[in-house]
Amino acid sequence: MHDDIAQASQLLKEGKLVAIPTETVYGLGGNALSDTAVAAIYAAKSRPQFNPLIVHVHSQAAAMRYVEFNDHAEKLGEHFWPGPLTLVLPRRADCPLSLLVSAGMDTVAIRVPAHPLAQEILRDSGLPIAAPSANRSGRISPTQASHVREEMGDTVALILDGGPCDVGIESTVVGLASGTPKILRPGSVTAAQLSHVLGFAIEHDTSGGVQAPGMLASHYAPDSPVRLNAQKVDADEALLAFGPALPGARHTLNLSERGDLQEAAANLFRMLRQLDAFKATRIAVMPIPNTGLGAAINDRLARAAHPRT
Ligand code: TXA
Ligand code: MG
Numbered sequence: 001m002h003d004d005i006a007q008a009s010q011l012l013k014e015g016k017l018v019a020i021p022t023e024t025v026y027g028l029g030g031n032a033l034s035d036t037a038v039a040a041i042y043a044a045k046s047r048p049q050f051n052p053l054i055v056h057v058h059s060q061a062a063a064m065r066y067v068e069f070n071d072h073a074e075k076l077g078e079h080f081w082p083g084p085l086t087l088v089l090p091r092r093a094d095c096p097l098s099l100l101v102s103a104g105m106d107t108v109a110i111r112v113p114a115h116p117l118a119q120e121i122l123r124d125s126g127l128p129i130a131a132p133s134a135n136r137s138g139r140i141s142p143t144q145a146s147h148v149r150e151e152m153g154d155t156v157a158l159i160l161d162g163g164p165c166d167v168g169i170e171s172t173v174v175g176l177a178s179g180t181p182k183i184l185r186p187g188s189v190t191a192a193q194l195s196h197v198l199g200f201a202i203e204h205d206t207s208g209g210v211q212a213p214g215m216l217a218s219h220y221a222p223d224s225p226v227r228l229n230a231q232k233v234d235a236d237e238a239l240l241a242f243g244p245a246l247p248g249a250r251h252t253l254n255l256s257e258r259g260d261l262q263e264a265a266a267n268l269f270r271m272l273r274q275l276d277a278f279k280a281t282r283i284a285v286m287p288i289p290n291t292g293l294g295a296a297i298n299d300r301l302a303r304a305a306h307p308r309t
Contacts, residue, residue: 021162027131035266058122
């Protein structure tokens with residue numbers, strides 16, 4: 001098994017995807033520090049959407065490198081980690097995680113898995129690992145290695161076989177980034193268990209924005225207005241290019257000069273923030289084909305361009 005771990009670490013460092021057993025379900029893992037690796041995770045889903053991903057780390061101390069803990073989060077981490085609980089917390093100002101794992105938001109969902117193989121790969125690689133459940137969009141989460149092979153085929157470089165998952169249901173996701181802690185996704189840790197540790201009754205979030213926080217337009221809106229499908233640019237605009245860039249913009253960043261959608265996905269959230277910082281009159285965006293990851297990119301851009309209230 002040691003050979004497998006060394007190989008998995010190497011593949012992750014190269015930006016490849018590795019399926020990883022956890023105590024809940026198998027995860028489709030990639031290096032959470034790398035925009036390119038995280039874009040590859042989204043691309044591997046057959047109906048790609050930029051839903052934020054869970055970042056797996058080997059300890060609470062490792063989690064503190066990436067997110068701001070508060071008293072509730074510390075209590076929950078100390079009690080339930082390693083284990084099937086995910087905490088959503090604010091990104092630290094110096095957080096080196098890919099913005100794509102947060103789907104452009106200021107929070108990260110993070111957990112310390114208990115499965116010994118997951119622990120080994122996290123320690124051996126020294127990397128934070130982004131991993132959604134290793135199934136195609138809209139399908140059942142895999143609880144053994146053969147399920148992953150059926151679901152993902154050759155899109156994963158390696159499947160670490162850790163046998164059937166003990167828990168078999170995804171982790172409970174608790175939102176702690178603002179206000180009272182809320183259960184964002186029910187899972188194997190129950191509300192009663194959480195309430196017991198917190199010392200008050202925790203409730204389920206019923207606001208509806210939970211399953212896909214990215215659906216909230218405001219989460220994506222840059223300060224500058226956004227204009228889509230630009231065929232030419234004004235001198236006071238900042239340009240988000242795709243393919244050969246239009247001339248004449250005040251500032252230009254290119255999602256992918258060679259017109260590669262996976263590269264564009266990897267760059268999207270970072271470049272939107274960078275262009276926003278120029279405080280141009282507008283951000284103009286060149287057309288992006290609506291195929292493959294292009295659909296997810298265009299969905300996010302449409303939200304960014306949506307008129308503000
Ligand atoms: O048990 C599990 O949690 C498995 C194993 C592999 O760890 N992972 C998993 O990941 O179920 P995924 O991507 O299938 O589900 C992630 C959930 C989604 O409901 C997503 O909306 C939520 O976590 N989530 C992730 N980041 C979030 C964030 N920043 N804010 C709110 N919710 C977030
Ligand atoms: Mg899932």
